[in-house]
Amino acid sequence: MAEALITQGAEEDYTQSLQWYAERSQRAASEFEAEFERALEAIEANPDRYPLCDERHRFYLLKRYPFQVIYRKAPGDQVLIVAVAHTSRRPGYWMER
Numbered sequence: 514m515a516e517a518l519i520t521q522g523a524e525e526d527y528t529q530s531l532q533w534y535a536e537r538s539q540r541a542a543s544e545f546e547a548e549f550e551r552a553l554e555a556i557e558a559n560p561d562r563y564p565l566c567d568e569r570h571r572f573y574l575l576k577r578y579p580f581q582v583i584y585r586k587a588p589g590d591q592v593l594i595v596a597v598a599h600t601s602r603r604p605g606y607w608m609e610r
Contacts, residue, residue, distance in 0.1 A: 514557055514558060515556070515557045515558075515560050515590050515591060515592050516589070516590060516602065517553045517556055517557050517584070517591070517592050517593075517595075518541065518555070518556050518559065518591055518592070518593050518594065519594045519596055520593060520594060520595050520596075520610060522595065522596060522610045523582075523583075523594045523595055523596050523610075525551060526596055526598065526606060528596035529596040530545065530547055530580065530597060530599070531546060535553070535557040536583070544577065545578055546609050547549045548575050548576065548577055548578055549575070549597070552573045552575055552582045553582070553594070555573060556573055556584055556592055556594075557581065560584070560586060562594045566610045567584065569586075569594065570583050570584065571583075571584055572584070574600075577598045579599055579601060580596075580597055580598060580599055580600065581596075581598050581600060582594060582596075582597055583595050583597075583598055594610045
C-alpha cells in the first residue's frame with residue numbers, strides 16, 4: 514500500500530474548496546471531506562488504477578463533487594498529491610507543481 518503525501522499547493526486547493534462548501538452548508542463540507550478521504554484511501558490502495566492525465570500524472574475523479582485529485586508516483590512506496598482541481602476551472606494550473 515502506498516502512502517499519500519500532500520503538497521502545499523494541493524493542501525491549499527483542498528482547504529479553499531472545503532471552506533467554500535462550509536460557508537454554504539456544513540453537511541456539504543463534511544461530505545466533501547469524507548469523499549476526499551475516500552479518494553486518498555483508494556489512491557493509496559492502488560495508485561496505478563486511475564487514468565493518466567499526462568505522461569506522469571494520474572487523476573482520481575471524486576464521485577459527488579466536481580474535483581479531481583491529481584497525483585504522481587514519488588520515490589519509494591509513495592504518491593504525491595499535487596492538486597485538488599475543480600473540473601471546470603483553470604485547467605492545467607497545477608502542471609508546474
